[in-house]
Amino acid sequence: MDSAVIERKSVSIDGSVFFYDEVGHGQPIVFLHGYPGRPQDFRWLIPYLDGFQLLFFALPGLDISPLPERELFRVSDRADYVLSCCDEIGLEDFFLVGHSMGGMIATHLATHHANRVLKLILISAVGPKPYQAFRRSRPDIAYQVFTMPILGRLLSPIMRYAFLSLGFPKGVSNPAMKYVLGCANSVSFSSHANNLRSLSLPVLSLWATDDPLIEPQSFEDLEEIIPVCRSQRFTSGGHNPQKKQASEVACFIKEFLLPA
Numbered sequence: 001m002d003s004a005v006i007e008r009k010s011v012s013i014d015g016s017v018f019f020y021d022e023v024g025h026g027q028p029i030v031f032l033h034g035y036p037g038r039p040q041d042f043r044w045l046i047p048y049l050d051g052f053q054l055l056f057f058a059l060p061g062l063d064i065s066p067l068p069e070r071e072l073f074r075v076s077d078r079a080d081y082v083l084s085c086c087d088e089i090g091l092e093d094f095f096l097v098g099h100s101m102g103g104m105i106a107t108h109l110a111t112h113h114a115n116r117v118l119k120l121i122l123i124s125a126v127g128p129k130p131y132q133a134f135r136r137s138r139p140d141i142a143y144q145v146f147t148m149p150i151l152g153r154l155l156s157p158i159m160r161y162a163f164l165s166l167g168f169p170k171g172v173s174n175p176a177m178k179y180v181l182g183c184a185n186s187v188s189f190s191s192h193a194n195n196l197r198s199l200s201l202p203v204l205s206l207w208a209t210d211d212p213l214i215e216p217q218s219f220e221d222l223e224e225i226i227p228v229c230r231s232q233r234f235t236s237g238g239h240n241p242q243k244k245q246a247s248e249v250a251c252f253i254k255e256f257l258l259p260a
Contacts, residue, residue, distance in 0.1 A: 124207050133213035
């Protein structure tokens with residue numbers, strides 16, 4: 001799929017425009033990036049996933065797809081929004097990939113809409129307990145500071161530096177950073193643990209032992225709590241093995257999705 005053309009498409013949801021990138025033909029795979037993140041976070045996999053229709057969603061509030069009138073802080077709200085997008089696109093059922101915090105949304109969808117999600121793939125996904133970058137970032141305090149008009153403006157350069165030090169992209173706007181903190185502040189790890197525990201479909205977990213944001217124990221906890229979970233760990237790849245180990249990650253994905 002080296003010469004495949006990626007198309008930027010859109011649908012209207014709740015009076016707001018939702019963008020996604022599409023490439024390829026075949027069974028659909030929906031990709032959900034982390035927070036903050038971009039559809040491009042999966043682009044390295046494209047040459048290796050021929051035979052599939054790849055749909056890379058631009059989740060709202062992160063500088064590509066705008067937020068609708070409601071803020072969608074809760075994982076359940078964002079999952080419902082994603083499902084509405086799938087309905088508008090015309091996806092009856094699909095494979096689902098979630099990266100990092102996008103794995104929480106993907107897990108919620110797979111748990112509560114198992115009739116739509118055929119198989120679930122988690123890449124460097126958040127586990128059932130707060131992970132090291134989450135604990136360090138203290139989103140409860142950071143979000144409160146960001147919502148204070150004067151103090152938020154004064155401290156935004158420090159917040160941006162903190163985001164960069166955690167490995168987030170440079171181009172994230174201040175409103176997107178505020179939204180990310182709002183989402184993180186609304187995370188319920190107990191609800192996420194219940195979703196992981198309740199998964200009834202096959203799951204593949206891919207991660208790297210040198211991930212600077214999420215420690216190996218978190219990934220191991222995730223795999224232990226999921227009823228049916230295959231896992232593949234890489235010794236290198238950081239938080240984005242889909243970039244640094246693209247061909248290997250794609251190989252495991254295809255092997256997992258294609259019937260024997």
